[in-house]
Amino acid sequence: MNKIKIIIVSVIVGVFLINGNAYAQFNKIKNLPKHDRDTWRFGFILATNTMFFTVKTNPDFQTIKYDQNESPDIFGDSLYLYGVTPMPTYGFTIGIVTNLKVAKYVDLRFVPSLAFGERYLNYSIYRYQEDVPTLVDIKKSITSTCVLLPLYFTYKSVRANNFRTYVLGGINYSIDLASQSKNKDQEGSEIQLKLYRNDLLFDIGVGGDFYTTFFKFGIELKMSYGIYDLLKSEGNIYTNGIQRINSKMFQLAFTFE
Numbered sequence: 001m002n003k004i005k006i007i008i009v010s011v012i013v014g015v016f017l018i019n020g021n022a023y024a025q026f027n028k029i030k031n032l033p034k035h036d037r038d039t040w041r042f043g044f045i046l047a048t049n050t051m052f053f054t055v056k057t058n059p060d061f062q063t064i065k066y067d068q069n070e071s072p073d074i075f076g077d078s079l080y081l082y083g084v085t086p087m088p089t090y091g092f093t094i095g096i097v098t099n100l101k102v103a104k105y106v107d108l109r110f111v112p113s114l115a116f117g118e119r120y121l122n123y124s125i126y127r128y129q130e131d132v133p134t135l136v137d138i139k140k141s142i143t144s145t146c147v148l149l150p151l152y153f154t155y156k157s158v159r160a161n162n163f164r165t166y167v168l169g170g171i172n173y174s175i176d177l178a179s180q181s182k183n184k185d186q187e188g189s190e191i192q193l194k195l196y197r198n199d200l201l202f203d204i205g206v207g208g209d210f211y212t213t214f215f216k217f218g219i220e221l222k223m224s225y226g227i228y229d230l231l232k233s234e235g236n237i238y239t240n241g242i243q244r245i246n247s248k249m250f251q252l253a254f255t256f257e
Contacts, residue, residue, distance in 0.1 A: 031162050031211040035257075036101070043097040043216075043257030051117035051144060052088030053230075054246045061241030071237040073138055073190055076127035081241040082135065083124040091117025095148070097255055105156045109168070113148040115249070121193065123238060140193045140238060147175040150203055162211040172201040172224055174247070181232045193239075194232040199247055201226045207255075218255035224248065 035041075066079040095113025102108050123138045152170035179197040207220025226247035233239040 030159075031213050032216060035211065035216055036159070039101050041097075041099040041101075041257050043099075043255055045093070045095045045097055045111060045113065045253045045255045047093035047095075047113075047251045047253035049091045049093050049115055049117055049252075050088045050250045051091055051115075051119050052248055053086040053119060053121065054225075054248050055084050055086050055121070056243045056245075057084060057241055058243045064240060066237040066240075070235070070240075071125070071191070074125060074127055074136060076129050076134075077131075078128045079237055080126040080128075081123065081237055082126050084242060085122045085124075087120035087122055087139070089118045089120065091115060093148070093251060093253070097257060099257065102153075105158075107154045107156070109152045109154055109170075111148075111150050111152070113150070115144070115146045115148055115251075117146075117249075118143045121238075125237065138238075140191075142193050142195060143178050144176050144195070145178040147177060149173040149175075150201075152203065156209075159211075163208060165206070165208045166220075168203070168205045168207065168220070168222070170203055172203045174199040174201060174226075191234075191236055191238055194234070195230040195245075196228070196232060199226045199228045199230060201247065201249075205251075207253075209255075216255075216257045218253075218257070220253050220255065222251045222253060224251070 061081055064081065066081070068076065071079050093113050093115040095111050098110045100108040119142050121140045123140065125136050125138060127134045127136055150170055150172035152168045154166045154168040156166040157164050176195060176197050176199070180192055180194045181196050183194070201224040203222055203224045205220050205222035207218055209216050209218045228246070229244040230247060231239060231242055231245040
């Protein structure tokens with residue numbers, strides 16, 4: 001997580017340093033001088049994403065005793081959940097950009113996208129066998145294929161020759177096509193963590209646009225925070241100790257308009 005924060009800060013600082021340098025270059029010929037006058041603009045995005053969770057456990061989750069039926073993955077007389085740690089992984093996103101000019105420096109942007117990724121939860125569990133405790137780690141993976149339907153307002157800076165910066169914010173409706181929430185586990189099989197299909201996220205971000213000879217190229221960093229509890233509780237050691245799970249995602253996107 002510290003590496004992710006360092007990357008975010010570096011990108012934000014870099015964007016504004018580039019913008020400051022661009023202001024100092026007054027003699028360049030402007031590319032696409034009429035580009036931002038169009039009411040409608042279209043394009044596409046390619047992005048790398050980092051999907052993970054925010055996990056809130058129940059206050060007394062470490063005191064709950066589980067038996068073998070509540071965790072067929074682990075053999076033991078009794079089991080206690082010690083901790084749950086989310087583990088992010090990298091994925092990718094592709095999408096289409098539809099941009100409506102609302103005012104001179106304000107745009108409304110709709111970016112339907114398809115995001116692919118995988119997330120993990122690592123469970124630390126005390127297993128008691130003949131009163132002898134052993135700490136074991138079980139990692140559960142959740143694969144997601146999400147249709148993202150974000151609607152943003154973007155506020156742009158004054159264009160400096162062939163560069164400008166912007167900030168964005170809005171809401172993002174997500175549909176997880178890989179959701180297993182309606183599937184049932186087979187008796188005796190490994191327990192699968194299941195997420196509900198639908199989510200609503202708040203998105204914020206920063207970016208910079210570079211005007212080339214033939215198109216506008218943008219780099220933006222977006223952060224998404226889910227507000228719905230996604231975990232389907234099924235009365236086992238992997239869900240009973242968790243009060244709620246919210247999604248979180250970082251995206252480094254490249255736009256072409």
